[in-house]
Amino acid sequence: MTDCQLVARPSPTGAGSEDDAKSAAVIYRDAQEFATGHTCSADWETSEGRVCYVRTSWLPTAVVPATSAAGDEVFSSILAQGDSGVLSTAWLSDARDDELLAALTDLAERYGRWITAEASKVPGLPSDLRDQAAEHIKRCQIVQQRMLSSVTYLRRTPTALAAFRFANGAMRLQREWAEKETLRWRPFQLAFILLALESTANRTHGDRATMDLLWFPTGGGKTEAYLCLTAFAMVIRRLQGSSVMSGDGVAVIMRYTLRLLTIQQFQRAAAMVVACELLRNSGQAESQYGIRLGHTPFSIGLWVGGGTTPNKAADVVANPQLGQPDHRQLKTCPSCGKPLQWAVHTGGACAVAKCALIRDAYSNASYRFCPSGQSMMTFIGNVRPCSFRPSTSSLKL
Numbered sequence: 001m002t003d004c005q006l007v008a009r010p011s012p013t014g015a016g017s018e019d020d021a022k023s024a025a026v027i028y029r030d031a032q033e034f035a036t037g038h039t040c041s042a043d044w045e046t047s048e049g050r051v052c053y054v055r056t057s058w059l060p061t062a063v064v065p066a067t068s069a070a071g072d073e074v075f076s077s078i079l080a081q082g083d084s085g086v087l088s089t090a091w092l093s094d095a096r097d098d099e100l101l102a103a104l105t106d107l108a109e110r111y112g113r114w115i116t117a118e119a120s121k122v123p124g125l126p127s128d129l130r131d132q133a134a135e136h137i138k139r140c141q142i143v144q145q146r147m148l149s150s151v152t153y154l155r156r157t158p159t160a161l162a163a164f165r166f167a168n169g170a171m172r173l174q175r176e177w178a179e180k181e182t183l184r185w186r187p188f189q190l191a192f193i194l195l196a197l198e199s200t201a202n203r204t205h206g207d208r209a210t211m212d213l214l215w216f217p218t219g220g221g222k223t224e225a226y227l228c229l230t231a232f233a234m235v236i237r238r239l240q241g242s243s244v245m246s247g248d249g250v251a252v253i254m255r256y257t258l259r260l261l262t263i264q265q266f267q268r269a270a271a272m273v274v275a276c277e278l279l280r281n282s283g284q285a286e287s288q289y290g291i292r293l294g295h296t297p298f299s300i301g302l303w304v305g306g307g308t309t310p311n312k313a314a315d316v317v318a319n320p321q322l323g324q325p326d327h328r329q330l331k332t333c334p335s336c337g338k339p340l341q342w343a344v345h346t347g348g349a350c351a352v353a354k355c356a357l358i359r360d361a362y363s364n365a366s367y368r369f370c371p372s373g374q375s376m377m378t379f380i381g382n383v384r385p386c387s388f389r390p391s392t393s394s395l396k397l
Contacts, residue, residue, distance in 0.1 A: 006044070006051045008032035022132040029129060067217050071187040074110045074117075078103075079187070087185045089172035093165045093288075100165075101155050104194065108147040111191060115140045143195055146207065150197040159239040159291070160201050166289045167231035170275040171224065177271065177335050188216065189225040196229055201236045223265065227272045230254075234276060235285075238293050248296050259304065263329055266302050271334035273300045278335075302329060316351050318344045327351045 009032075035042035035054040043057040070079055078085050085091060086103035095103070115137060122133045154161045175183035185193075192214050199207035214222050230252045238247030254269065256262040277298040279285045285293050302309065310316045310325045320326040328342045330353065340353040 004052050006034050006054065008034055008051075009036070023136065026125070026129050026132050026136060029125070067220065069186040069188070069216070069220050072114045072117075074113050075107075075187040078107065078110070083182055083184070087187070087190060089168040089175070089183045089185065093169035093172060097161065100161075101151060104151045104154070104190075105148065107187070107190060108144055108151065108194065111147065111187075112141075112144050115144060143191075146198070147191060147194040150194045153198040153201070157201070160197075160236060162289045162291045163201075163232050163235040163239060164197070166235050166276075166279065166285060166291065167228050169284075169289070170231045170272060170279060171228050173275040173278065174271040174334065175224075177275075177337070183224065185224075186221050188214075189221050189228075192225045193228055193232075197232065200229060200233050201240075223268055227269060230269070231272055231276055234298060235291070235293065239291060247294075259308065262302075262304060266300070267330060267332075267334070270300055270330060273298050274334045304329075316344055318342075328353075 034044045034051050037056055040056045040058060041060045042054055043060040044051050044054040070076070078087060082088065083090055086100075086107055092100060118140070119137045122130055122137065125133055154164055171183050175181065192212070196207075196212050199205040199210070202208075214225060216222050234247075234251045237251055241247050254265065256265055279288075280293045280298060285291050306315075306325055308325060309327055309329060315325060316327050317324070320328075328340070328351075330340060332339055342351055342353045344351050
């Protein structure tokens, strides 16, 4: 029996399968399955490239390679540029127009080189996988063309380029608050931003009918990528109107299916909104990026229902007990990280929070909770960075 060898089970996908199943057959063609357990698990071991036996197991183990956020080797040289290259939000917000546009074009072209390398592998695949693999290459090429088209759009549209710089500046600022360092994009993050940028700005663009899905394992940076696009959308709609007031209102809706995730993502989005508001309210939007964003503050709302937050002003209590609707969903100041101190405003229908570094709860109020009755919408507005934070103390917000 020393020459025994088990053969992998045939793939359940075939020529008549759904598109997703065909895609999986190509992507996971090297992930072979030699057994399936029933009311238990199955396991096997490979020796010298062969599987000679299978066994049942109640607790199988496997080594799962981590996904590298660095991407393919074609991106290595731009990753090495650090804060002086296209992946740095500081560089993207400050670089000269010609340098910025050339660097973004280079990023898209590097992606194209990776596509070409992947396309060269298609002829060597099993015949039943080649058509689907070719379809994958076609989709990748469409993505690259959309990235290049967004760069062209930025080149031809000064307001969009200014909004792009502003968005990167806001993301840079909120990262410096949280981690005391400049945010550097991973290649896939900036690629996704470019992929969706033109269709985000152009309301008649054909790709607005396309749902762009950003997939990456937990902790890879999906949130930062779409928050940058969110900041871009918030700004560009104000710049495209007949007046800076025409961009008021709801710009972006974010929906989550898990309550804990909703609150956590809301807190992260709040930091981005605070950064945008600082740039607007301090005048940096005009002095640094050459854009006027009007007098309406950037703000953010949270809609989670009466079981989590009060729906009416009469239901707001200073210190909710465990299980009671709680207006204090924002726990810490997005700017300095200090705990927020909430107080119920007896003179109106709002609860007001102050950062621990701010002495007067009402004259320097940073955050407000305003229930809006039957809509169950909690609202945090007038978001202003803590005036005692060293990096913002001179702004007199």
